[in-house]
Amino acid sequence: MNRKxxxxxxxxxxFIDATKEIITGExxxxxxxxxxxxxxxxxxxxxxxxxxxxKDLIFYCVQDFSQECREYVVSRTENEERGxxxxxxxxxxxxxxxxxxxxxxxxxxVEKIATDGTSLSASDIVVKFIDELCEEExxxxxxxxxxxxxxAIEIMSNIRNSIIGILLLYMNRQHPKSYYxxxxxxxxxxxxxxx
Amino acid sequence: MNRKxxxxxxxxxxFIDATKEIITGExxxxxxxxxxxxxxxxxxxxxxxxxxxxKDLIFYCVQDFSQECREYVVSRTENEERGxxxxxxxxxxxxxxxxxxxxxxxxxxVEKIATDGTSLSASDIVVKFIDELCEEExxxxxxxxxxxxxxAIEIMSNIRNSIIGILLLYMNRQHPKSYYxxxxxxxxxxxxxxx
DNA sequence: TTTGAAAAATTAACATTGTTCAGTATATTT
DNA sequence: AAATATACTGAACAATGTTAATTTTTCAAA
Numbered sequence: 455m456n457r458k459x460x461x462x463x464x465x466x467x468x469f470i471d472a473t474k475e476i477i478t479g480e481x482x483x484x485x486x487x488x489x490x491x492x493x494x495x496x497x498x499x500x501x502x503x504x505x506x507x508x509k510d511l512i513f514y515c516v517q518d519f520s521q522e523c524r525e526y527v528v529s530r531t532e533n534e535e536r537g538x539x540x541x542x543x544x545x546x547x548x549x550x551x552x553x554x555x556x557x558x559x560x561x562x563x564v565e566k567i568a569t570d571g572t573s574l575s576a577s578d579i580v581v582k583f584i585d586e587l588c589e590e591e592x593x594x595x596x597x598x599x600x601x602x603x604x605x606a607i608e609i610m611s612n613i614r615n616s617i618i619g620i621l622l623l624y625m626n627r628q629h630p631k632s633y634y635x636x637x638x639x640x641x642x643x644x645x646x647x648x649x
Numbered sequence: 650m651n652r653k654x655x656x657x658x659x660x661x662x663x664f665i666d667a668t669k670e671i672i673t674g675e676x677x678x679x680x681x682x683x684x685x686x687x688x689x690x691x692x693x694x695x696x697x698x699x700x701x702x703x704k705d706l707i708f709y710c711v712q713d714f715s716q717e718c719r720e721y722v723v724s725r726t727e728n729e730e731r732g733x734x735x736x737x738x739x740x741x742x743x744x745x746x747x748x749x750x751x752x753x754x755x756x757x758x759v760e761k762i763a764t765d766g767t768s769l770s771a772s773d774i775v776v777k778f779i780d781e782l783c784e785e786e787x788x789x790x791x792x793x794x795x796x797x798x799x800x801a802i803e804i805m806s807n808i809r810n811s812i813i814g815i816l817l818l819y820m821n822r823q824h825p826k827s828y829y830x831x832x833x834x835x836x837x838x839x840x841x842x843x844x
Numbered sequence: 845t846t847t848g849a850a851a852a853a854t855t856a857a858c859a860t861t862g863t864t865c866a867g868t869a870t871a872t873t874t
Numbered sequence: 875a876a877a878t879a880t881a882c883t884g885a886a887c888a889a890t891g892t893t894a895a896t897t898t899t900t901c902a903a904a
Contacts, residue, residue: 496853503852
């Protein structure tokens with residue numbers, strides 16, 4: 455990386471960090487080109503020298519957040535008993551993270567991010583995200599003979615769909631009303647799907 | 650209903666119908682106060698004489714659409730064999746309807762519709778919608794001894810969450826890529842959850 | 845060190861969005 | 875017919891994303 459690339463990278467990061475701060479802080483509704491630029495310490499027009507448009511900028515945030523979420527999940531689950539208990543714990547940690555940062559959930563699943571080919575990659579990251587978090591442990595279960603390979607795929611699909619559905623209803627439609635009921639509901643679903 | 654109320658009702662319907670046409674036709678992204686008013690044949694400002702704001706107007710559409718969807722599902726399932734096959738068919742018809750009108754799916758689950766108490770009712774309608782469609786047939790299954798009551802609740806939760814999740818990923822994140830794969834995926838999930 | 849051209853940053857502007865308000869036209873009542 | 879109430883509308887506002895023109899900064903060559 456030459457001098458110019460380093461500087462450009464740095465500038466990009468100023469905007470990316472500002473965006474991430476707003477999303478985790480005030481939430482996605484507070485996000486605007488102007489609010490980002492202000493937090494980054496530049497004019498809103500400067501942003502367009504480094505990103506094609508605001509969707510492009512947000513794409514970088516998706517990558518960063520998925521990495522952060524992955525780290526959170528790993529840190530919360532590394533000492534968990536392997537196999538089914540660990541899969542459950544991974545999913546629960548993932549849910550915790552999303553509830554903690556509703557803006558990230560919006561970004562991942564709710565916000566419309568693409569019509570053209572560029573952003574398909576953002577969709578790809580997001581769609582396979584839960585599966586990826588569980589991948590290693592699922593392989594472990596298959597190796598242990600807990601699941602057959604075909605069965606594992608079906609279980610994972612069911613977990614993925616259910617969790618995204620239940621999160622959407624909780625975050626976007628306030629159902630269930632309380633966080634406690636929500637957690638109970640998540641646990642029950644997981645028990646039903648896996649056991 | 651006196652003269653005045655009849656007229657007010659009629660005016661409301663002009664705007665509601667215009668909104669519904671745009672949502673089912675051009676989709677939710679084409680929806681604006683001005684596009685609605687133009688289609689209704691009035692100024693955009695007139696809209697505010699009949700609706701508190703655009704969210705209020707949209708609430709009426711949610712009610713109408715859920716009624717239309719209900720009728721669609723009934724018409725597609727009335728001759729189906731009762732019990733589990735009928736439940737599956739109801740859910741599949743519901744999914745068909747949503748895929749046909751992505752704007753309605755957006756409206757039901759994706760669009761942010763409320764912070765205050767008024768719109769909680771819109772959320773309520775939407776959250777319990779799939780459950781309600783299956784309610785009668787689920788009771789039939791319980792009466793037949795196919796499910797225990799507690800089990801039925803868990804199954805319904807799993808269906809609801811999974812279907813909303815799978816629809817969200819298909820509509821918002823183009824996963825699976827093809828409609829065929831999507832249908833296969835829906836069928837597999839249903840089989841897994843119910844059988 | 846000065847100069848001049850390339851790069852970067854900013855201001856101004858545009859087209860949309862939802863919403864409000866002051867005014868005008870229409871309908872109703874006296 | 876005049877007075878009053880109702881219905882409707884266009885202008886205006888604030889906020890949105892984006893683009894173009896313009897100013898400021900950078901930095902190598904003279």
